[in-house]
Amino acid sequence: MEDVGEKLVQVVIALAIFAAIIALIMLLVDRAPKTFRDKATIIGFLAPAVVLLAIGLIWPAIQTTYLAFTDRNGSPNGMDNFVWMFTQPEALVTLRNTLLWVVLVPLMSTGIGLAYAVFIDRARGEKALKALVFMPMAISMVGAGVIWKFMYTYRGAEREQIGLLNQILVWFGGEPKQFLLDAPENTFFLIAVMVWIQTGFAMVILSAAIKGIPTEIVEAARLDGANGRQQFFSITVPSIRGALIVVVTTITIGTLKVFDIVRTMTAGNFETSVVANEMYTQAFRASEPGRGAALALILFLMVLPIVLYNARQLKKQREIR
């Protein structure tokens, strides 16, 4: 209990310091000479955020970049870490897996989410049906990993199965399967967990976008003779294009960074590792901070174009409306 009390006092002190700094900045801005006041206001309010960002984000980024070109003793080693990444079989598996994740998860989550959103639109019990699919979003990825590990659990054929999927296999007269051990399909079983989580996200956003399509436009399309399929491809999809792009890119970014699922379910063993997991393993398990940093850098370079594309598309969408 004493510990908690101490922490509370610390929080209060921190907040007081924060308030004092803000008050000081405001005071200084207010006292600034008139000709300079607009600029002073902007700088005064921007500076704290910029400083914090610099300490918390920009400096570490620079450091990581430097680290990526050093060996395990911290001395520069040129491109060695990248050479390792693109030549060693175990590192190449990691890159291949990440590619599989990045292609499959956004495609399947968005596809299934969109289909689901369209089918349940204005159906009876729509809210309950939506909640059902959205629920996994509320579970942490670690939690989801643990849950699905149970789903995939393997027991020898002679013993009672406790994993649901293996039990179903047995019921249908099959042999129990080592879902998480047998490469390369085990990667797909991990991907299924991520799809399970992200489908709800895609469905909710796309469903809201579909509801935003003006009724008259849909009616006009019906009168123009479009059947269900034509309405979907000529009206629905173009109308929710902005939401689709946001969903696909958001899921892609989330997938590139995927770590928890792999960590909890296989720890990256059995050829299931992905870049984020390998980054952690190299930096903190294998004492190869240089390799970890190089992987982090690659991850960043992979995310960057998607973020830029996303921003540009959003701007374009605004021009249509």
Next chain:
Amino acid sequence: MATVTFDHASRLYPGTEKPAVDGLNLEIADGEFLVLVGPSGCGKSTSLRMLAGLEDVNAGRILIGDRDVTDVPPKDRDIAMVFQNYALYPHMSVADNMGFALKIAGVSKEERAERVREAAKLLDLEEYLDRKPKALSGGQRQRVAMGRAIVRNPQVFLMDEPLSNLDAKLRVQTRTQIASLTRRLGVTTVYVTHDQVEAMTMGDRVAVLKDGVLQQVDTPRALYDRPANVFVAGFIGSPAMNLLELPVTDGGVQFGGMTYPVPRDLLGEAHGSTVTLGVRPEDLERAEDNHGLAVFVDVVEELGADAYVYGHTEFDGKRYEITGRVDGRTPPVAGSTVYVRPKEGHVHLFDTQTGLRLGEHAPGTPEASVEDLNVPVEAGKTAD
């Protein structure tokens, strides 16, 4: 080109008791321009949407030509609709918007382009074909919506308040353009509006609805001259007709200080001791000998040639607003009292209880009111 028939068509929205459209009977002739008019919530848009197939028909039938389309999906009805907010596809160019129905129907690219170009020429849209709807003005969007309907070359045009999003000046211009265009194309048109001026100026015939029930359908002139009931009398005409509940006296009705003579058999049709007398503002004249209805003048609107006098009068403990149109050169002064009386032969008499026009039908059969008048008129032969 085809006729359109509503045969006792009704629409009851789920969860409501009263039908939005109640047993609508309407026959629209081939090539006719029919206007559905009425106040908000009268069922005019619902009727149109039933014809379009966007609303279910819960009872009765709808026919286009000789074909019963009651249960036919919208796309197979061979109709085209212009929506109030145009409902253009925002992600398509003007040309794609206009050609969408043809594309769906599998018309070849060349023919599609040709037909779109023809319609664009007709509507003065040729230079905008590559633009997105967003880059067009309200009037241009409206024309694109028209173009989308014209390109399809349908049996029937349906228009749901297509002018209500335009400014006043453009509305008057477009009004004439639409009326002349549909007549030139000879396509049967059903046009919905809440604006009785639009209804009167555009329609070959006008159908007046209220609370889901058809009140009267007739040529604009006939609606104005012989409204079938009190509602139509008050709805058609601007400013509205003065409606007064007057006591019946021997040989007429008591109109202020004078007796307005009414034939005895007409008065005999009325239920009760009063009748409702309607007189349009332009049919009121000053009674110089103070032998008429005393009206206290509240406001005088001078319009140049004419002046509108807004006043009120009270009798039998009821207050009535009175509007009169007088010569613009000699208007009364606000605050004064003037005496007015109807011009001879220019009054409308209604049964106060049933609201129906006296002298139209035998007493006791108010139900027969609408159907008698519901005879289609050949397009183009009507008085505009």
